[in-house]
C-alpha cells in the first residue's frame with residue numbers, strides 16, 4: 001500500500017523525525033560521507049523513519065551531473081539504513097561549504113496516515129510516498145541488493161520539494177530509495 005508523504009513545515013535541523021534538510025544523524029563516531037566519484041563531502045538530502053530503521057539519503061552537490069548522481073551504484077549518492085536507536089548528529093566536516101553539505105531549509109515529511117483529516121491533505125505539498133509500487137518516470141529500475149544480489153524492496157519515493165531555492169536536485173525528476181531489510185542495505189537513484 002502506498003502512503004503519501006506530505007510537507008509538514010519547518011522542523012529542527014536535528015529532529016529525529018522524517019525530514020528533508022538539516023543535519024544527518026548516525027551512530028556515534030559516524031564520519032560525514034564522501035562522494036566516491038569526486039571525494040568531496042556529500043550533501044545530506046533527507047532522513048526517512050521506516051519500520052526497518054532510519055533511511056539517510058545523501059547526494060554529491062559539487063559537480064552536478066558529473067558524479068552520476070542519479071545512479072544507484074556509481075557512488076555519487078549514498079543511502080544508509082541505520083538502526084533507529086542511539087543516533088546523534090554527524091559532525092560537519094571542517095571548512096566545508098554549507099551550500100554543498102545541506103539544502104538550506106529543513107522540512108518535516110509527515111505520513112498522510114498520521115495527518116489528521118482536519119489538517120490535510122489539502123494545502124500540503126506532496127513530498128513523496130512510502131511503500132507500495134514506485135511511480136517510475138521512465139522504466140522499472142529496481143536495483144539488485146549489492147550484498148545478496150536479490151531485487152531490493154521499494155521504500156520511499158521523493159520529489160524535489162516545494163521550494164525551488166532549497167529543493168533537492170533530481171533534474172526536475174523523482175528519486176527512489178530501495179532497501180534490503182535482510183542485508184541492511186539501501187540504495188538511491190533518480191529519474192527525470
Ligand SMILES: [Zn+2]
Pocket residue numbers: 035036037038039040060061062063067076
Ligand atoms: Zn562528487
Ligand SMILES: [Zn+2]
Pocket residue numbers: 145146147148149150180182183184185
Ligand atoms: Zn540483500
